[in-house]
Amino acid sequence: MNLRNLSNNELLQETKKIVVKEREVLIEVLHHLKEVDHRKLYLEIGFPSLWAYMTIDLKFSEAAAQRRIEAMRAIRELPVLEEKISSGALSISNVAKIQTILRQDKKKTGQTTQTAEKLRLFESLEHKSQKEADFFLASEFPDALKIKESVKIKSETENELRLSVSNEFRKKLDLAKSLISHKNPNASLVETIEAALDILISKKDLAREPAQKANPQKKSSPEQSAKPAHQSLHSPPQPPLRRLKRLAIPAKVKREIWQNAKGQCEFATAHRRCESRYQLEVDHQMPVAFGGGNEIENLRLYCRDHNRYEARKATLL
Secondary structure, eight states, X not given: OOGGGSOHHHHHHHHHHHHHHXXXXXXXXXXXXXXXXXXXXXXXXXXXXXXXXXXXXXOOOHHHHHHHHHHHHHHHHOTTHHHHHHHTSSOHHHHXXXXXXXXXXXXXXXXXXXXXXXXXXXXXXXXXXXXXXXXXXXXXXXXXXXXXXEEEEOSSSOEEEEOOOOXXXXXXXXXXXXXXXXXXXXXXXXXHHHHXXXXXXXHXXXXXXXXXXXXXSSOOOHHHHXXXXXXXXXXXXXXXXXXXXXXXXXXXXXXXXXXXXXXXXXXXXXXXXXXXXXXXXXXXXXXXXXXXXXXXXXXXXXXXXXXXXXXXXXXXX
């Protein structure tokens, strides 16, 4: 269709039709994402989360992916919202705002908002712009729309971090500043936070420990670090003749596993490795219950979701 050949009225009518189709496609996308999330298919193809799958494989921007995930979860809980989004009465941007605020409110109060109240909030944002939505939500949740945590790139070497902190956090920050005052009497907030982060990382990130502290035996090659999913369970395990006692994995062995994996999830398919750094766990390729031990060759570093994914697979064998 050559748009230049359309009259003004025809062009406006065609534009409206396309927008209606766009909303219909959006609903289909949300339904597909809901089923992908239900089956946890992103784990099977090497992604640690639905968000990572959407931003890396489906090429959504970070914000666009998050809006669709929030809308999908809202529709899953309140199916009546589907028609409101499809008709254009409720934008997924405003849906995402409510979902985020309700999650923050639950974290703060420990209470889950009742379904009827959630529906009231969503209905209150129908046909409202984002600015109007912000005004409404600010009246409903006075503390929710204060400074949002954000990181803005200022240059190749500097970033701008914006966040709102509690009085308790500020007290801890002041104490930390005094604790390093013998070394840096006039430490800035950035220097104080960086010093605290250096201490945390040195203690918790085993992949950064000096190599000489690790167990030198049988270091894995880089090629062995990524273990394809189909090789994670060599053969269907056989139940042991007696119950085996689970022994704690020695710290030096854990450290070597972390170093070999470079502090990233080792789950891999033929096409990609997960590489998540979130909630990492040292896992047994051959489960302890089936005779697996704490030898380095039987251990790997997985994120929690891929660890659980492999555990579910093992129970089906």
